[in-house]
Amino acid sequence: MSILSRALSIFYPPTSPKSSQPLRFGILGAAAIAPIALILAARSSPEAEVVLVGARNLDKAQKYAKKWGVPRAVKGWEAVLQDEEVDVVYNPLPNGLHYEWTIKALLAGKHVLLEKPATDTAEEAERIFALARERGLLVLEAFHYRFHPAVQKLKQILDSGELGRLQHLTAHMTVPRGLIGGPGDIRWNLSLGGGAGMDMGCYATNAVRYLSGREPTEVLRAEPVLYGPAEPKVDRRMEFTFLFPPGEGEERGPEAECVVDLARPWAWGVWPGMPEMFLHAKGEKGEVSMNNFVMPFFYHSISVRSPTGKRTERGYTFGKDGKGESWWTTYRYQLEAFVDKVTGKDPQTWVTGEDTVGNMKAVEMVYEKKVAHDRLSSLPPQPPPTMVHLRVYAGTSVQNLSLIPVNTNTWVDISSPQFEGRVAVQLKGYIGPRGEKPQSKYFERPDRKGKTWSVAFQGRFLEEISADDLMFGNIFDRPIILPWGTSAVMSFMSLVDPTLTHDLYAPRPWALSPAISSFPFLSHARGSSLPEERHPSEVLGEGGWELPAVIRGLGGGGSGWSTPRSGTSTPRSGYASGRSTPKLGNGVLPGSGTATPRKGLEGAQERKAWYKEAENRRAVILGPEDIITGDFCHSFLSFPDLCLALPGGLKFDLKRYWDGQPVRFVCMRRPAKGVDPQDGQVFWVVQLEIVEDVAEVRHEAEEAEKEKEEDDDDEFEDAEAGEEDITGGFRGRRKEVN
Numbered sequence: 181m182s183i184l185s186r187a188l189s190i191f192y193p194p195t196s197p198k199s200s201q202p203l204r205f206g207i208l209g210a211a212a213i214a215p216i217a218l219i220l221a222a223r224s225s226p227e228a229e230v231v232l233v234g235a236r237n238l239d240k241a242q243k244y245a246k247k248w249g250v251p252r253a254v255k256g257w258e259a260v261l262q263d264e265e266v267d268v269v270y271n272p273l274p275n276g277l278h279y280e281w282t283i284k285a286l287l288a289g290k291h292v293l294l295e296k297p298a299t300d301t302a303e304e305a306e307r308i309f310a311l312a313r314e315r316g317l318l319v320l321e322a323f324h325y326r327f328h329p330a331v332q333k334l335k336q337i338l339d340s341g342e343l344g345r346l347q348h349l350t351a352h353m354t355v356p357r358g359l360i361g362g363p364g365d366i367r368w369n370l371s372l373g374g375g376a377g378m379d380m381g382c383y384a385t386n387a388v389r390y391l392s393g394r395e396p397t398e399v400l401r402a403e404p405v406l407y408g409p410a411e412p413k414v415d416r417r418m419e420f421t422f423l424f425p426p427g428e429g430e431e432r433g434p435e436a437e438c439v440v441d442l443a444r445p446w447a448w449g450v451w452p453g454m455p456e457m458f459l460h461a462k463g464e465k466g467e468v469s470m471n472n473f474v475m476p477f478f479y480h481s482i483s484v485r486s487p488t489g490k491r492t493e494r495g496y497t498f499g500k501d502g503k504g505e506s507w508w509t510t511y512r513y514q515l516e517a518f519v520d521k522v523t524g525k526d527p528q529t530w531v532t533g534e535d536t537v538g539n540m541k542a543v544e545m546v547y548e549k550k551v552a553h554d555r556l557s558s559l560p561p562q563p564p565p566t567m568v569h570l571r572v573y574a575g576t577s578v579q580n581l582s583l584i585p586v587n588t589n590t591w592v593d594i595s596s597p598q599f600e601g602r603v604a605v606q607l608k609g610y611i612g613p614r615g616e617k618p619q620s621k622y623f624e625r626p627d628r629k630g631k632t633w634s635v636a637f638q639g640r641f642l643e644e645i646s647a648d649d650l651m652f653g654n655i656f657d658r659p660i661i662l663p664w665g666t667s668a669v670m671s672f673m674s675l676v677d678p679t680l681t682h683d684l685y686a687p688r689p690w691a692l693s694p695a696i697s698s699f700p701f702l703s704h705a706r707g708s709s710l711p712e713e714r715h716p717s718e719v720l721g722e723g724g725w726e727l728p729a730v731i732r733g734l735g736g737g738g739s740g741w742s743t744p745r746s747g748t749s750t751p752r753s754g755y756a757s758g759r760s761t762p763k764l765g766n767g768v769l770p771g772s773g774t775a776t777p778r779k780g781l782e783g784a785q786e787r788k789a790w791y792k793e794a795e796n797r798r799a800v801i802l803g804p805e806d807i808i809t810g811d812f813c814h815s816f817l818s819f820p821d822l823c824l825a826l827p828g829g830l831k832f833d834l835k836r837y838w839d840g841q842p843v844r845f846v847c848m849r850r851p852a853k854g855v856d857p858q859d860g861q862v863f864w865v866v867q868l869e870i871v872e873d874v875a876e877v878r879h880e881a882e883e884a885e886k887e888k889e890e891d892d893d894d895e896f897e898d899a900e901a902g903e904e905d906i907t908g909g910f911r912g913r914r915k916e917v918n
């Protein structure tokens with residue numbers, strides 16, 4: 181097909197009859213890019229249809245709709261989101277509005293085709309994809325060039341190894357002044373996410389990441405040229421060089437040199453010159469370059485020099501087995517993939533959320549290297565990362581709490597008519613109310629590698645309780661501000677702990693699990709009184725000191741948590757009726773007679789798996805002679821910056837969601853049906869509070885310090901004085917908290 185006939189089909193594509201249920205798109209804004217990027221592409225697709233455009237000015241929307249054959253026009257962008265006929269929102273708003281309107285579209289239940297660059301910052305992109313996952317919706321950053329056969333051909337040449345180890349990449353995108361972005365254009369507007377590094381830089385960044393298949397580790401150089409007096413902080417041009425990590429057996433990874441310019445000065449002031457849009461890759465055995473990589477559908481060529489000689493390749497289709505016509509634009513291929521993905525078919529290719537976040541991270545790195553302008557974000561301004569000071573309390577109930585020391589590796593006694601025991605709290609990086617920073621040996625334990633916090637207890641329940649009813653978790657006094665992605669986080673948590681139950685949206689939110697199936701470390705021993713006190717980190721293991729007879733009537737010896745056996749002893753009314761044959765262990769299944777050796781649950785995984793079943797939990801009755809030691813320790817919280825870090829790179833600064841209410845851990849009896857967990861029977865509580873009046877506390881401490889010289893018995897001082905005291909010295913001066 182000649183360039184001319186291809187151009188004709190690109191601008192006047194054949195109109196396809198629509199299927200019975202095409203995907204219906206609504207456009208935000210009468211955007212200049214939408215006709216080529218979506219409207220014309222949808223014309224030839226039986227599975228996609230543009231049904232609506234919304235613009236701030238209704239007249240503009242109507243004229244635009246008429247010109248481009250869009251059936252309906254509405255005033256405003258919100259009306260597009262709320263339109264029932266719309267399945268997918270196309271968001272070609274200025275960059276600085278991408279985040280807000282994509283989030284709104286997702287909240288309105290729409291999939292989103294989102295123009296590049298996806299957002300102002302990587303964090304915004306992460307939030308978008310977290311919300312999309314949570315809502316089961318699709319978001320695609322419209323890096324349309326990636327869907328074209330020619331670009332994929334270039335990638336295949338590199339991946340085939342024929343050019344040897346990748347040494348260097350170049351991506352150029354420059355256009356002469358006057359071609360795009362006249363005065364007042366969104367690209368020159370800082371508050372709308374303007375700048376060459378964002379507009380074209382995101383393409384160059386995307387291309388070199390895609391071709392190298394790696395994420396840059398460093399920006400070696402970034403040189404902006406600013407737009408000028410009208411927008412003195414916006415970059416008109418940006419030159420930047422990424423360093424990528426070395427591949428296997430390499431000492432140094434490839435570098436990628438990128439140059440983007442939205443208004444290149446004319447040569448000698450008279451000759452505009454041609455737009456430059458090319459990619460080049462040099463390997464140790466050859467090189468390849470591609471021109472017009474962003475719009476290869478008009479024309480392109482891929483020139484290869486390899487050990488087998490020189491050649492030129494082109495690719496307008498995926499061949500006879502792939503979908504597409506030689507006049508299909510990058511946007512048309514992209515639309516095909518989008519429709520396939522939404523309708524559950526396998527798209528030919530995809531740009532994942534992870535890829536988008538990686539791209540935004542790299543764009544951020546460029547701006548951070550040489551700050552062309554203040555980085556703007558659509559998110560509210562963030563306070564500088566503050567290190568929080570924490571007060572930690574413990575007690576037998578929410579109403580009966582006392583300040584306790586942290587990181588002292590000593591127990592704090594807790595006693596009530598229902599529970600006799602002790603608790604200990606360790607927080608890695610903890611800063612106390614007065615700025616003190618005790619460090620705990622606990623985190624040096626090999627079996628606590630990577631852990632950042634621990635709430636441990638040891639004790640006995642003075643009234644019988646089934647393991648199904650012994651719950652541990654969080655309760656809150658009033659609604660909590662939940663970060664984006666909370667539901668995704670909770671789905672993940674439910675995978676980690678399938679016994680977790682929660683209602684985080686309740687007026688008094690809560691999240692509780694049976695301790696037996698959720699504690700990372702838990703041990704059991706028999707005894708009529710608490711064991712001689714030993715430092716928590718000496719006893720917080722899995723298993724037990726001696727063999728428990730957890731199931732009443734079974735008796736027996738062994739070690740660790742026992743699996744209940746079938747056919748033994750009289751079931752306890754209300755609890756033990758659902759006893760079943762355990763399936764765990766390595767062939768030592770409990771038999772019907774007492775002679776069968778008991779099989780202990782060897783480790784935490786086995787314990788958790790076995791007690792995932794409610795009937796197995798109900799079979800375990802704990803009474804005053806069962807001593808339980810447990811350690812609820814994890815790594816997803818960091819101190820003292822108070823962030824929540826989740827697998828997949830999601831990180832939430834919890835301080836931003838802090839509304840002044842404490843974070844409370846409770847060990848309690850499972851509340852009866854219909855009873856608010858807040859009103860249940862509590863055995864012990866550990867509570868964390870951010871110190872908001874740090875200066876005041878410091879002042880008080882200084883005063884107390886002075887007084888201390890006169891009075892050595894200052895009680896508060898005593899309570900905090902046991903830092904790093906693993907010799908037991910603290911214990912004699914401990915403040916009792918019951």
Ligand SMILES: NC(=O)C1=CN([C@@H]2O[C@H](COP(=O)(O)OP(=O)(O)OC[C@H]3O[C@@H](n4cnc5c(N)ncnc54)[C@H](OP(=O)(O)O)[C@@H]3O)[C@@H](O)[C@H]2O)C=CC1
Binds near residue numbers: 210214295297
């Ligand atoms: N994929 C691709 O090939 C291309 C992608 N793009 C991307 O698409 C997006 C839009 O680019 P483009 O179509 O050139 O942009 P436009 O200048 O056409 O603006 C798009 C829409 O944004 C709204 N808008 C414009 N100016 C302002 C403002 N000052 N304040 C608030 N809203 C404003 C208008 O909505 P309304 O009509 O309601 O007034 C307008 O229709 C950008 O993110 C850009 O990076 C751009 C070009 C190519």
Ligand SMILES: O=C1OC[C@@H](O)[C@H](O)[C@H]1O
Binds near residue numbers: 360379380474
């Ligand atoms: O494809 C493009 O080329 C020109 C740019 O200004 C535009 O935003 C970009 O997407």
